[in-house]
Amino acid sequence: MHTAVNLWPLLGIAVVVAGFLLRAHPVLVTIAACAVTGFAAAFPVAHILESIGSAFLKTRNLPLILLLPLAAIGLLERAGLKEHAQASIARIRSATTGRLLTVYLLVRELAAAFGLTSLGGHPNMVRPLVAPMAEAAAEARIGKIDDALRQRIRAMSAATDNVGLFFGEDVFVAFGAIVLMQTILRAEGLEVDPLHMALWGIPTAVSAFVIHAWNLRRLDRRIRWAAMREAGPRA
Amino acid sequence: MIAIDFFYLLVGLLFAATAVMNLRDRGNPRRFSTALFWGLYALVYLAGERLPPLAAGLLMVAMALVAGFGLVRPGRPQAVPEAARQASAARLGHRLLVPALAIPIVTMTGSTLLKDVQVDLFGFAGALLDPKNLTLVSMGCGAIAALALACAITRATPLQGVREARRLIDAMGWAVVLPHMLAVLGLLFSEAGAGKAVAHIVTSFIPMGSPLVACAAFCVGMALFTVVMGNGFAAFPVIAGGIGIPVLVGVYHANPAVMAAIGMFSAYCGTLMTPMAANFNVVPAALLELPDKNAVIKAQLPTALPLLGVNIVLLYLLMHQ
Numbered sequence: 001m002h003t004a005v006n007l008w009p010l011l012g013i014a015v016v017v018a019g020f021l022l023r024a025h026p027v028l029v030t031i032a033a034c035a036v037t038g039f040a041a042a043f044p045v046a047h048i049l050e051s052i053g054s055a056f057l058k059t060r061n062l063p064l065i066l067l068l069p070l071a072a073i074g075l076l077e078r079a080g081l082k083e084h085a086q087a088s089i090a091r092i093r094s095a096t097t098g099r100l101l102t103v104y105l106l107v108r109e110l111a112a113a114f115g116l117t118s119l120g121g122h123p124n125m126v127r128p129l130v131a132p133m134a135e136a137a138a139e140a141r142i143g144k145i146d147d148a149l150r151q152r153i154r155a156m157s158a159a160t161d162n163v164g165l166f167f168g169e170d171v172f173v174a175f176g177a178i179v180l181m182q183t184i185l186r187a188e189g190l191e192v193d194p195l196h197m198a199l200w201g202i203p204t205a206v207s208a209f210v211i212h213a214w215n216l217r218r219l220d221r222r223i224r225w226a227a228m229r230e231a232g233p234r235a
Numbered sequence: 236m237i238a239i240d241f242f243y244l245l246v247g248l249l250f251a252a253t254a255v256m257n258l259r260d261r262g263n264p265r266r267f268s269t270a271l272f273w274g275l276y277a278l279v280y281l282a283g284e285r286l287p288p289l290a291a292g293l294l295m296v297a298m299a300l301v302a303g304f305g306l307v308r309p310g311r312p313q314a315v316p317e318a319a320r321q322a323s324a325a326r327l328g329h330r331l332l333v334p335a336l337a338i339p340i341v342t343m344t345g346s347t348l349l350k351d352v353q354v355d356l357f358g359f360a361g362a363l364l365d366p367k368n369l370t371l372v373s374m375g376c377g378a379i380a381a382l383a384l385a386c387a388i389t390r391a392t393p394l395q396g397v398r399e400a401r402r403l404i405d406a407m408g409w410a411v412v413l414p415h416m417l418a419v420l421g422l423l424f425s426e427a428g429a430g431k432a433v434a435h436i437v438t439s440f441i442p443m444g445s446p447l448v449a450c451a452a453f454c455v456g457m458a459l460f461t462v463v464m465g466n467g468f469a470a471f472p473v474i475a476g477g478i479g480i481p482v483l484v485g486v487y488h489a490n491p492a493v494m495a496a497i498g499m500f501s502a503y504c505g506t507l508m509t510p511m512a513a514n515f516n517v518v519p520a521a522l523l524e525l526p527d528k529n530a531v532i533k534a535q536l537p538t539a540l541p542l543l544g545v546n547i548v549l550l551y552l553l554m555h556q
Contacts, residue, residue: 005435009427012420013464013473020465020511027409028303030416031296034423041427046289053292055422056415060279061239061371063415067246067404068374072334072381074399078315079389080324081331087324114339122519131523151525155534158519159507162531163538166503170496172339177467179371180418181495184472187422188480194370195346196492200553204500207545212538 012037059183065176073118085119089129097137097153098220101160102213104130108161109209112168115175120161131157142227149226156219160212167208170201236354236361239368240283242375247280253401262311269308272301273404276412299416302409309405312398327388334384338377345373414468421472430476437478446487450550453478457498458505458543465511467502474498489554497550504546507539508532 012033019029038048073081089107094100111119119125131154138145138153145153169175178194185192250273257263258270275298279291286294301307324331345364352363365372382396404411424430437456443449456478460470479498483489506512510529520528527533 005431006428007432007435009424009429010432012424012427012429013460016420016465016469017463025303025305026413027299027416030413030420031299031303034420037420037423037427037429043427049292049296050288051292051423051426052295052419053286053288053290055419055426056279056291056295057284057286057288059415059418059422060243060283061368062418063411064239064242064246064371065374066411066414067249067400068242068378069338069381070249070400070403071393071396072338072378072385074403075382075385075389075391075396076331076334077403078320078391078395078399079327079331079385080320080322081335083317083321083324084328084331114336115342116335122515122522126519127522151527151530152534154523154525155520155530158523158531159534159538161519162507162515162535166506167500170499170503176414177471177499180414180421180468181471181475181499183418184421184425184475185480185491185495187425188476190480190484190491192492192495196490197496200490200493200496200556201500203549203553204497204542204546207549208500208538208542211541211545215537218537 006041008040009037011040058187059180062176062179062183065179069115077118082119082124086125086129089125090133092133094137096141096220097134097223098216098218100134100137101130101156101216101219104157105160105164105209105212105216108164109168109205112165113171113205115169115172117165117169120165122158122161126157126161130161138223142223142230144230145223145226149223152219152222156216160216163208163212167205171198171205236365237363237372237376238365239372239375242372243280243283245375247277249397249400249404250274250277250280252397253277253404256312256398256401257310257405260310260312263308265306265308266310268301268306269310272298272307272409275301295416295419298412302412307409309408312402312405314402323389330388334381334388337381337384338374341377341380342370342374345376346370349373417466417468420469424472425476429473430480433473433477434481438482443482443486446554447547447551449478449482449487450554451547453483453494453498454501454543454547454550457501458508458539461502461505462509462511465509465513467499467506470502470505471499474502483550483554487554489550490556493550493553493556497546497553501543501546504539504543507535 015033015036034052092103108120134153134157170177178197182192182194254270254273254277257266260266263269275294346369349364354363386393441452456474457470460474461467464470475498479494483494484491510517516531517528520531
């Protein structure tokens with residue numbers, strides 16, 4: 001029986017870190033890490049390939065979540081789903097930047113929780129709509145905004161999209177992370193109901209909303225101070 | 236019984252269609268290698284368990300090489316002009332959301348209400364939905380319902396749906412297989428004992444005598460590993476195998492569902508803090524023309540760090556549920 005723990009398999013983790021740092025192609029980094037991990041555990045080549053192969057077959061349930069809805073989503077996009085979502089977001093009327101972004105956070109998180117992760121994102125929602133609307137709301141209150149504040153508002157718009165997406169999607173029972181967790185736990189001999197994992201994600205999802213909404217209120221306060229500074233010398 | 240194999244077959248056919256459409260698309264600069272990549276992936280789904288593990292392993296290596304050397308490119312599918320899409324969006328309005336919402340509704344119905352439904356049809360008797368893969372099978376039914384509704388609402392044919400799916404698969408390219416390959420790496424990590432090695436290191440530095448310390452080590456470990464590896468999917472198997480399963484479940488008898496859910500969300504806190512997750516944190520900074528390329532990460536820190544603290548407390552309070 002082995003008493004010493006073999007630390008060499010950790011080399012695989014080092015390969016992932018080095019690969020991403022060097023900006024190598026993620027798929028090549030992953031396959032290289034597989035090879036290094038296998039060699040570090042002193043597996044023969046054929047054994048490594050067999051392990052990879054059976055794992056590849058065992059985890060082929062994971063991409064189903066992404067792939068099965070594509071035909072329906074693609075048809076809807078062709079019929080203007082994204083344009084409709086953009087028009088709906090553009091109709092949000094809100095007095096302040098912070099409140100506008102809070103509404104977007106809520107919509108994004110709820111949509112992701114229902115599996116609609118494609119309704120949003122940086123290129124098709126944040127850049128053309130959310131960020132300009134957030135800037136416009138601030139300008140409507142204080143007139144001209146300086147570059148530092150403008151950049152802060154844009155960065156918060158992108159952050160809001162990320163927070164809403166990440167902490168909404170894990171609440172949806174069929175999301176990829178949940179299938180991944182189920183597969184990994186199954187390999188370790190633990191059978192877990194995906195519904196329970198989605199359920200126990202809800203407290204964190206709610207906390208994420210509350211914390212980020214509070215940060216958006218702080219952004220509003222910062223905009224108010226900027227407004228007072230603008231108004232100060234003139235008064 | 237509606238089994239998961241039926242959906243594997245459908246996805247295999249979808250990849251085969253993607254391969255054929257790319258092969259015939261002269262607008263694709265790499266149509267042969269692109270068709271090879273999707274064709275190999277189709278084989279994984281069509282042949283499935285009939286494929287010997289060694290062959291499947293070689294197949295994955297071949298796919299990784301084709302993708303890694305930039306040989307998978309999108310074709311040039313016909314696109315509908317933006318004005319036409321806007322007109323159609325104005326005409327159909329909220330009706331466009333109906334098929335999209337059918338997916339979660341059918342998924343939830345299938346995995347809760349229809350869970351124990353038995354059928355007795357044409358000499359077949361048994362569960363209606365594959366009980367081992369209940370959510371995935373329910374979701375597959377939801378996707379088919381959504382496709383039918385989308386065809387009805389937009390007056391398109393299912394074949395057009397396949398063309399649109401190919402357009403989206405093309406646009407994602409090799410990113411479609413990355414989560415799948417990371418999951419393979421995760422399973423290989425646990426087979427090679429990376430989790431044991433992490434557990435060994437962690438337990439020799441941090442005393443796991445109190446459950447609160449163990450919860451904190453688990454959540455912070457998840458976040459830190461995601462920061463260095465850039466992806467929660469890569470970090471989860473290592474930390475779950477190193478701390479979550481042996482310590483939280485093994486020693487403190489935590490509920491594995493709570494451990495997994497809060498663990499993955501702790502990993503997401505890490506994703507909010509790392510430039511390695513370029514798509515979420517660095518690309519948007521460029522898109523929004525921000526001179527500081529870490530501006531988005533800086534905006535996310537005041538949410539990510541307190542949330543990580545909340546996760547530790549939630550895990551500590553809820554793990555015995």
